[in-house]
Every structure is written in structure tokens, then in C-alpha cells.
Amino acid sequence: MSQTTSPTARLMDGSALARQMVEEAAERAAALAARTGRAPCLATVLVGDDPASITYVRMKRNRCAKAGVRSRHIALPADTTTAQLVDTIGELSDDSGVHGILLQHPVGPHIDERAAFEAIAPEKDVDGVTAHSFAAMSLGMDGFASCTPGGIVRLLDHYDVDLTGRHAVVVGRSAILGKPVGMLLLGRNATVTYCHSRTTDLAAHTREADVLIAAVGRPRFLHGDQLKPGAVVIDAGYNPGNVGDVDFPSAAAVASLITPVPGGVGPMTIATLLTQTVDAATRQLGAAG
Template sequence: MTEKLILDGNRVADWMKEVLVERIGVLSKRGIVPCLATVLVGSNPSSATYVKMKGNACRKLGMRSIRVDLPENTTTSELIEEINKLNEDPNVHGILLQHPVPPHIDERTAFDAIRIEKDVDGVTTLGYAQNAFGIAQFPSCTPAAIMAILAYYDLEVAGKHAVVIGRSPILGKPVSAMLLNSNATVTTCHSRTANLEEIVRLGDIVVAAVGKPNFVKGSWIKQGAIVLDAGYNAGNVGDVDYKSCLLNASAITPVPAGVGPVTIATLLKHTVDAAER
């Protein structure tokens, strides 16, 4: 069997963080400490864990982390008021509103309240549009992480057929745009795509972002394809059936330790970028 390339996200993230430490050191000499503010509405335990992880990651690199915890009954206007306080704080360089918010909140309006220069998670409508044009300062972090993994391992994108399974505005759609801007031919699939298995089999690059555990089967994967699993489900399970997909793939991300660590490193990078600007 041909040797498989396991796309180690921890390795990519560690390399990114090494570079960031140097940049943070330069900023500190100017009296600037990159600062990420995270906003959590309600008490969703998974969201609380993610916010804690991001805060810890900041501190390990010598960055500041501000955490804003709001009660479950917070209104859209109250949430926007808190976001605007962070927008006006010159010591805050990046703002992350943890998804999902409680259902009574207008999440899109809240996302769009974040100033573009502090939208380090790439969630605003303007940031999405800039990403489509290939000019985003801060593209959505998970799509940017996928592109970073491909670049780190020097995997060719131009001229390849990329199949993206998922069309969310912060993952499937923006990664489709980024791949297209990198000269791939892109097919974006979703829950209503007919003949999904046959379409996935055409992919030289397959991005799984559907939010269903072990959804993509090994029989769907073309021999020699690159498989990037952007899913994370209960029990540390991705959207790809890893063992069966490994048989045909030439390169594949594991879950955990694949796209996830690079997503967090990308968020930190964007915050440092914002501080430098």
C-alpha cells in the first residue's frame, strides 16, 4: 500500500505559533499586547469549553484574553451594546462572538455589529464578501486553517477539482471561495445534492463540513484524493469515516489533531495581525 500522508494539525499549529511568538515579542517592545475578547451568551457547556480553550491559547503565547459572559436571557440589543463597548476599546484587537447564541437572538445582526478591523473570526457579512473577492484581512478561521494545511504540506490546489460538502456561511461557502481563488475547480454540495456519492468521487480534494459523524465513506473517495475533515462531533469523531477513507486517500486530516488546532492558531494569528495594523 502506498504510504499515506497524515496531515498533522498540531504540527502546523506549532509552526504557526512559533512565528507568532516572535511577532508578539516585537509588539510588546512597543507596549502593545495583542488582545482577543470572547463573548459567550448563555451556558452551553461546549461553547464554554471552546471559549476557555481560546483564552488559554492566548495566554500561552503572551497575548491578552478578555472574556465577556452574558446571561441566557440577553437580548439582541443588549448583546450589540456589549460588542460596541469592545469595538470602542483601543486595547481590544479582536472580537469573537461564540456560536451558537440562544435562538431568540438575531445572530447575524450581532455578528455584523463587530467592526471589520476586529472581525478576527471572519463572521461578518462584509468579511464574507471580501473573502469572495480574495481580499479579506481575516477570512473565516476554519477555511483559512484548511488552506494553511494545504500550503504547509505543499499540496497543489491549482487545477484540481475540489468537492466541498457543506454550505454554511462560515465554513462551506468561504472555503469554496478560497479554493476557487486558488485556481481550483470547485463543486459545493449540500443536503439536497443529488448523487452526492458520485460527485464526491470526482474530487481530487474533498472537504467535509457537513456536521454529521462518519458521514463520508471510503467508497466515496477517489484513489489518491486529499481529504480534509472539518467536522467535529460528539466522541471526538469527524465528518469522515477515517479508517475507510484512509484506504483511498493520499493525504488526510485526523480528528482530533487535524483542522481544529490550526483553526485556533489562525484565530491567534488574525488577532496579532489586527494588533500590528
């Protein structure tokens, strides 16, 4: 870890837990392949040639290989239309050889990203991006969690953070992070407050948080003087320069538990994706096995 914490805060090591999750996913994938003759398969779809997106997809495919999950990559040109992307995802949804689908986002301003997400079959939505998955998260139904929120909850569980009756403040309201993580926390009996860039007197809310989820997408946006002493701080941001949405040194002097950037939430996102891909394949191949 490149960051140093004061004695006040204990570091939440997402990298270590993610390695454990990937090892467990690999064991389950191998057992499934031995039983059915078919390994789990994740299809990744990338539109355009954004360097960051290419790097993310490559990293996810490498992790797939380590976990015994086959990957199928579909690279589409930057001028791909919404209709073409929806057709491609629809074909993957109908393909019995594909068990999970990941559309790397963003896809470009000319594409209706929501329409593309909704083309993913619910049983293959291992990234938890469809309306069906959000409803499942909100209503406590069987389905797939958005990977970053799902990874955050797993991390909180690993560090024995009891959410019952705790006040959780989510700073951010994106469809794949802020909103779903609030639903998952609410499902664990936390009292949840959503904040965002237009919230009046943000610090008044964050200072009341027993658990703070920073997902606003602004580097070092939140500082230690905006935190409740002893709070659990989850930094889900990742900005240029390997910094999160929280000013780590000042926050670490106040928090009881805190995630580093990198090495906190990021590895948990990919580990959750792989775990859910194996889950999806198990459900789809279970009857055949």
C-alpha cells in the first residue's frame, strides 16, 4: 500500500479478501467444469478504443483466466450504433455458451447506454446493471448485485461491521454505485441517507455517518473534518494519480476503519464479478449437471 494511516484507523484490505474470493471462485469453477464438462464463460463487450476501458477489460479477462473462467471478448468500433450494440448483446444473451455478460462503460455519448444494459438477459447480468437487478437488490430478491456495491458489502461483512441501526451516508447517486449500494445497506437494516453534488451543507450529513460511502467521482472531495470520529469510511472513488474521493491522511486520523486507494474497493469489484459469473454458470448448468 502506498498510503500511510495513523494509529486511529485500521486499513480494510480489499486486495487480500479479493484474492480469497478468486481462489474460491476458481475451485467452484473447476468443480462445475468437472461435473458438466463446461467452464463458466464471461463475455466482455467494449465499444471504441478508450485506453482506460481497454486496460480494465484486459485486467478483468486476466483475472478470469486465473479463476478458471473462460472469456469471450467482443470489440466494437467507436461508431457502433445503439441498435447494433443491442443486437450484439441480444445474441450473447441467447447464446447458451455464455453465462455472464459485461458491457464495459462508458460506451460513448451517442449510444443509449440504458437500452444496451437492458438487452442483457437478467440471468446473465453478472455486473448487476439492469433494472431487473436493481429491483432485486432493492426488494431483497434473488439476483445479481452491482459489482462495486456488492464488493463493498462483502468487505463490510469481512470486517464484522454490523449495519443494523447504523446511519450510513452515501455520497453519490449513480445507477451502478451510489443508488444500489444504498439499497443493499438498507437491506442490512442500516438507516441510509443519500447525498450528492447538490446537497446543501454536505458536511452536516457526513458528520452524522457511522458508515460513509464516498462515490462522488471527485478526487479528495471528503476530508477528515467532515467525518464523525470512529466512522467506517469506504472510498469507492478512483481518480487520476491513484487517489480516491476521500483525502486519506486526514480521514485516517478520524476513522476507525478505512479503505485505501488503490487496494480497497477496486479488487473487490472484480472479485465480485468473477464470483457472480460462477454463480450464473452454476445456475444455468446446474440442471444439466
